[in-house]
Amino acid sequence: MALLKSCKIISAVAGHSPVLGVFPIRASSWWSEVQMGPPDPILGVTEAFRRDTNPKKMNLGVGAYRDDQGKPYVLSCVRKAEAQIATKKMDKEYLPIGGFGDFNKACAQLALGSDNEVLKSNRSITVQTISGTGSLRIGANFLSRFHTSVRDVYLPKPSWGNHTPIFRDAGMQLKAYRYYDPSTCGFDSKGALDDISKIPEKSVILLHACAHNPTGVDPRPEQWKEMSALIKKRNLLVFFDMAYQGFASGDIDRDAWAVRHFIEQGHNIVLSQSFAKNMGLYGERVGGFTVVCKDADEAKRVESQLKILIRPIYSNPPMNGARIAATILNTPELNKEWLEEVKGMANRIIKMREQLVANLKKEGSSHNWQHVIDQIGMFCFTGLKPEQVERLTKEFSIYMTKDGRISMAGVTSGNVGYLAQGIHAVTK
Amino acid sequence: MALLKTSKLVSAVGAFSPSLGVFPSRASSWWTEVQMGPPDPILGVTEAFKRDTNPKKMNLGVGAYRDDNGKPFVLSCVRKAEALIASKQLDKEYLPIGGLGDFSKACAELALGSDSEVLKSKRTITVQTISGTGSLRIGSNFLSRFHTVAKDVYLPKPSWGNHTPIFRDAGMQLKSYRYYDPTTCGFDFTGALDDISKIPEHNVIMLHACAHNPTGVDPRPEQWKEMSEVIKKRKLLVFFDMAYQGFASGDIDRDAWAVRYFIEQGHNVLLSQSFAKNMGLYGERVGGFTVVCADAEEAKRVESQLKILIRPIYSNPPMNGARIASTILHTPELRSLWLDEVKGMADRIIRMREMLVTNLKKEGSTHNWQHVIDQIGMFCFTGLKPEQVERLTKEFSVYMTKDGRISVAGVTSGNVEYLAHGIHQVTK
Numbered sequence: 001m002a003l004l005k006s007c008k009i010i011s012a013v014a015g016h017s018p019v020l021g022v023f024p025i026r027a028s029s030w031w032s033e034v035q036m037g038p039p040d041p042i043l044g045v046t047e048a049f050r051r052d053t054n055p056k057k058m059n060l061g062v063g064a065y066r067d068d069q070g071k072p073y074v075l076s077c078v079r080k081a082e083a084q085i086a087t088k089k090m091d092k093e094y095l096p097i098g099g100f101g102d103f104n105k106a107c108a109q110l111a112l113g114s115d116n117e118v119l120k121s122n123r124s125i126t127v128q129t130i131s132g133t134g135s136l137r138i139g140a141n142f143l144s145r146f147h148t149s150v151r152d153v154y155l156p157k158p159s160w161g162n163h164t165p166i167f168r169d170a171g172m173q174l175k176a177y178r179y180y181d182p183s184t185c186g187f188d189s190k191g192a193l194d195d196i197s198k199i200p201e202k203s204v205i206l207l208h209a210c211a212h213n214p215t216g217v218d219p220r221p222e223q224w225k226e227m228s229a230l231i232k233k234r235n236l237l238v239f240f241d242m243a244y245q246g247f248a249s250g251d252i253d254r255d256a257w258a259v260r261h262f263i264e265q266g267h268n269i270v271l272s273q274s275f276a277k278n279m280g281l282y283g284e285r286v287g288g289f290t291v292v293c294k295d296a297d298e299a300k301r302v303e304s305q306l307k308i309l310i311r312p313i314y315s316n317p318p319m320n321g322a323r324i325a326a327t328i329l330n331t332p333e334l335n336k337e338w339l340e341e342v343k344g345m346a347n348r349i350i351k352m353r354e355q356l357v358a359n360l361k362k363e364g365s366s367h368n369w370q371h372v373i374d375q376i377g378m379f380c381f382t383g384l385k386p387e388q389v390e391r392l393t394k395e396f397s398i399y400m401t402k403d404g405r406i407s408m409a410g411v412t413s414g415n416v417g418y419l420a421q422g423i424h425a426v427t428k
Numbered sequence: 429m430a431l432l433k434t435s436k437l438v439s440a441v442g443a444f445s446p447s448l449g450v451f452p453s454r455a456s457s458w459w460t461e462v463q464m465g466p467p468d469p470i471l472g473v474t475e476a477f478k479r480d481t482n483p484k485k486m487n488l489g490v491g492a493y494r495d496d497n498g499k500p501f502v503l504s505c506v507r508k509a510e511a512l513i514a515s516k517q518l519d520k521e522y523l524p525i526g527g528l529g530d531f532s533k534a535c536a537e538l539a540l541g542s543d544s545e546v547l548k549s550k551r552t553i554t555v556q557t558i559s560g561t562g563s564l565r566i567g568s569n570f571l572s573r574f575h576t577v578a579k580d581v582y583l584p585k586p587s588w589g590n591h592t593p594i595f596r597d598a599g600m601q602l603k604s605y606r607y608y609d610p611t612t613c614g615f616d617f618t619g620a621l622d623d624i625s626k627i628p629e630h631n632v633i634m635l636h637a638c639a640h641n642p643t644g645v646d647p648r649p650e651q652w653k654e655m656s657e658v659i660k661k662r663k664l665l666v667f668f669d670m671a672y673q674g675f676a677s678g679d680i681d682r683d684a685w686a687v688r689y690f691i692e693q694g695h696n697v698l699l700s701q702s703f704a705k706n707m708g709l710y711g712e713r714v715g716g717f718t719v720v721c722a723d724a725e726e727a728k729r730v731e732s733q734l735k736i737l738i739r740p741i742y743s744n745p746p747m748n749g750a751r752i753a754s755t756i757l758h759t760p761e762l763r764s765l766w767l768d769e770v771k772g773m774a775d776r777i778i779r780m781r782e783m784l785v786t787n788l789k790k791e792g793s794t795h796n797w798q799h800v801i802d803q804i805g806m807f808c809f810t811g812l813k814p815e816q817v818e819r820l821t822k823e824f825s826v827y828m829t830k831d832g833r834i835s836v837a838g839v840t841s842g843n844v845e846y847l848a849h850g851i852h853q854v855t856k
Contacts, residue, residue, distance in 0.1 A: 029722035030665055030696060034574050037732035040525070040739065064521060072519040079517075086514060089507075091500040093492060094710045097468070130558070130742035137741050146462050165740035237458055268458060282522045283747035294457035304465035311468065312593035313565050314558035318746035319711035 041161060045399050054397035058415055060406035061399050063213075063378060064282055065247075065345055068412045073345070075280045077337040081327040090323075095316045097307040099128020099288075103322040106329035107288035111242060111256055111273055118263060122296040125303040127310065128317045131287040132243045132274030133162060138289045139239060139270050140170035141309055143204060147237060153204040154236075156180070156192075158403070160213045163206065163241075177205070180215045185371030185383050187217045193230055201235040207262075209242035209271075210255040211377025214405040218248070218376050224258045228265045238267045243274040248377045250346035252278075252339065268292045275325050277378065278342050284321025349378065352411040359420030367427060380406050388426040396422035469589060470829060477827040485825035486843055488834035491641075491806060492710055493675075493773055496840045501773070503708045505766040509755040518751070523744045525735040527556020527716075531750040534757035535716035539670060539684055539701055546691060550724040553731040554716050555738065556745045559709075560671045560702030561590060563717040567667060567698050568598035569737055570719075571632060575665060578630040584608070584620075586831070588641045588669075591634065605633070608643045613799035613811050615645050621658055629663045635690075637670035637699075638683040639805025642833040646676070646804050652686045656693050666695045671702040676805045678774035680706075680767065696720040703753050705806065706770050712749025777806065780839040787848030795855060808834050816854040824850035 039047075045061030067073045098104065108119060108126040118124045129135035143153070153172045155163050156179035164174050177199065178191030199205065207227075212218055219227065231238060240259050246252040262269055268291075275286040291306075293299040310316075328334045357369045372380055384392070384404035392398045398419060400406045411419060467475075473489030495501045526532065536547060536554040546552050557563035568581070581595045584607035592602050605627070606619030627633065635655075640646055647655060659666060668687050674680040690697055696719075703714040719734075721727040738744075756762045785797045800808055812820070812832035820826045826847060828834045839847060 029726060030575065031719070031721055031726050031730050034726070034729045034733055036729045037736045039732075040735070043525075072521050074517075074519055078520075082514070086510070089502075091502055092506075092709055092711045093500050094704075097471075130746070133740070133743040147458065162740055162743070165736075169737075169740050276522075281520055283520045283744070285742065285744075285746040291459070293459055298457060298459050298462070301462045301464045302459050304467075305462055307468070308465045308593075309597075312561070312590055312597045313741070314713065315561035315590070316711070316713075318558070318713040318749065320748035321746065 042401060045401060048393075049399040052397050052399075056415070056418055057397035057399070058410060058419060059399050060410040060419075061401055062407050062410055064407075065277060065280060065378070065409045066412070068348060068414070070410070070412050070415070073280055075338065075341045077328050077334045077341060078280060078324055080337070081324045081331070081334055084327055084331075085323050092319065095128070095319050095322070097127075097310050097316050098125075098303065099317045100319065100322040100326060102330060103128055103286075103326040104288060106326055107273060108290055110252065110329060111245065111259060111271060111288075111290065112263065113253070113256070113260055116260070116263070118292055123294065123299050124290055124292045125299045125306065126288050126290040127303070127306050128322050129272075129287040129289045130314070130317060131276050131282075131285040132241070132272055133166065133287075134285065134317075135272035135274070135287040135289040136163070136166050136241060137170060138306065138310060138313075139272055140167045140172055141313075142270075142291075142306060143237075143239075144171040145309065146305065147202075147204065150200065150202040150204070152200070153206060153239070154196075154199055155206050156208065156212070158214060159206070159208070160241075172204070175199075175203075179212075180217055180381065182383070185217070185381060186374065187219055187223065189219070189223050189226075192219075193226060196227065196230050196234065196236075199234055199236055203236055204239050205231060205236045206239045206241060207258070209240045209245070209259050211244035211248035211379075213243065213377070214379050214401070214403065215381040216375030216377050216379045217371075217381070219258075221257065221261075224261060228262050228267065232265065232267065238262055238269040240269055240271045242271060244277055244377050245273065246278040246339070246342040247346055250343040250350075252342070263292060268294060275321070279325055279328065279338065281321045281324065284324065285318055286321035286325050349408045352408050352413075352416060353380065355413065355416045356411060356420055359417050360424055363420050363424035365420075365424045365428065378407055378409050380408050382406055382423070384423070384427070391426045392422050395425070398422050473827050473829060476821075480825050480827075482825035484843070484846055486827065486838060486847060488826060488828040488838040488847075490835050490838055492835075493705060493708060493806070493837045494840070496776060496842070498838070498840050498843070501708055503766065503769045505756050505762045505769060506708060506752055508765070509752045509759070509762055512755055512759070513751050520747065523556070523747050523750070525555075525738050525744050526553075526731065527745045528747065528750040528754055530758060531556050531714075531754040532716060534754055535701060536718055538680065538757060539673065539687060539699060539716075539718065540691065541681065541684070541688055544688070544691070546720050551721045551727050552718055553721065553727045553734065554718040555731075555734050556750050557700075557715040557717045558742070558745060559704050559713040559715040560669070560700055561594065561715075562713065562745075563700035563702070563715040564591070564594050564669065565598060566717045566734065566738060566741075567700055568595045568600055569741075570734060571665075571667075571698075572599040573737065574733065575630075575632065578628065578632070580628070581632040581634060581667070582624075582627055582664075583634050584636065584640070586642060587634070587636070591669075600632070603627075603631075607640075608645055608809065610811070613645070613809060614802065615647055615651065617647070617651050617654075621654060624655065624658050624662065624664075627662050627664055631664055632667055633659060633664045634667045634669060635686070637668045637673070637687050639672035639676035639807075641671065641805070642807050642829070642831065643809040644803030644805050644807045645799075645809070647686075649685065649689075652689060656690055656695070660693065660695065665698070666690055667698040667700075669700050671700075672705055672805050673701065674706040674767070674770040675774055678771035678778075680770070691720060696722065703749070707753055707756065707766065709749045709752060712752065713746055714749035714753050777836045780836050780841075780844060781808065783841065783844045784836075784839065784848055787845050788852060791848050791852035793848075793852045793856065806835055806837050808836050810834055810851070812851070812855070819854045820850050823853070826850050
């Protein structure tokens, strides 16, 4: 049936054919002007990977941990927690707007340390969120509504691709500070300090707490100290994104060091946490958003406004993942097992980094691949150029994002040799 | 330690006491101007209820189903689905941005009917959302971004309290059309048609598909037909909110009749669905958002833009509840069991309505309580005035919202007499 686009014809037809039961008319289209949007850059990689029939193909775009067989890994402590939860036959009543209280408490303690002065004085508020993205968005919305003096958010260059639309859709403006040095594949400390020193007061500065995404390049403690002092001088609002606590070095306290240092130094930060990677809870969507306030009264006011903001977005957060995470964090044996499993995941990643470099040397590569070992976390910024990436994909069926970022999680002892072969072939 | 508010002081202290480890200074407060927000009107009811020590107290504010013992009810089909899912030991990998495909498909079929022409011609797109609220918010964000010809959303008067901030925070303007007639405690059909006939073209009109919240007053089929005509004539964009399919009459097809009728009549509707009530999945946050488009190509374009919108809010939706819902809808025995259980819930509500009226008559009330039986769904707009509501709460510990709305779900065969007694006392 031809698409009818004007209402006049619609009314005429309806007038003529009252008994046309099935579809007498079609209303005009509301969405003719809606353009096809570009596909997600990372998902596009996985889609192309799926279509490839090469048995040696490798998907190094995926930002999800894989075991040494290349399979998704559900942590043992998670399965145990699930079994425990199932026996309790709990109901499915709505959580409070701010989420599951036991989870929020444990989430904050994990990040800040249970002996933290901030927690003792009740001057922080933590709400459960829809993983890291949900946390960042709640934070961005909160800034947009209540941090009205300055609208600019400074991201490191480069940053996670989704940071930009998160802050932009929330009404903030995006700017950047130098971070990654392509000539060293490392941290551009001088450039960062230089740029930060010029950021206008009260702007928001986003810092990746550990395992920077996409580069894997983290500042060293002494560099963090310098940044803290400078940021304090510039009077900037610090927003920490911690998506990899435990997953970066294998040690949860070590990975949270920067966050804790900044708080000790007097920064009243906002903090996003995700349990997608460190607990493998990806699709359960578990995260937290924390605001460190000046005192308990302010924390209460901030909490009330967070709830008012959250209620018209999704009312209250999903219960399942938070129950799992809370069970793990609050049950000593499970918490212990979790810490070991996180360490195991981090260690496997570190081992793959070392094996990749060893294999590249074996292949005869004369390049300096030290950065592969120095970088930390799930991702590695190889330094490969777009043409080289394209060759790797076309000739070797090795898939990664155009910026040369590979997910080390997709590397196994079974395929690291092939990966080294491919990288050497396109870079020699 | 005195709170330091200026950066100059902060730097000075920092300079004097480089070895002050714990907290050398506190950054100035970012949130001094943040006011304490008003408490949520409905949650406030539950909080007051919890504090009350009267053993006969009743919480009729809660918008969640209770069994005849006043307890939360987890459906048997849900427990069975959970057991099935647990036995499969599925992974926890991210769902796609638009959610679990099997769920979205079943969700659309449930609303539209599996033989629906729009499904056959693939001219709809359904995305999984964070229950009904999440669905409405995605919809309002989509309207705000792509329905730029008109910014007004017309809500029935009254409507669910959260509709207003959902649309407002998304950037739409709120208006209303007459709906509830306090003189009859019924539908103000003439008023509604009158107001709708004056709504400027292309604006958005929100319709509650069944079991209107908060009044329980639904249009009759012949009234829906007239509304459809006027709305078509006014060229309005219809946004259906269906939070109670199956829960209203006990029959899922009957409850979806208005939605299906409008689509047959050529309205390319937007539709929000929730599985919080009809599957008792409240805290799991299961819902869907559907856009009926002109054709399959438009549906693809709309889908791509929905994903671009969703990604910076929460990336992808929570898996657990969607797996449960999908399992139930796709497994014949579970689906059949579910339909029985939904009918059971709806029937208990209907029975309580009848018992309440019977008991009111027994108490000797001379008022016309017919509306208690005529109204449908979880809520009943009693017609009680604020002063009467206050007396009911103070003297009888019966808690409800100030507008006289009671959740019939909170009524049991054990307390319906007490409720009738209290209502009679404050209204005689």
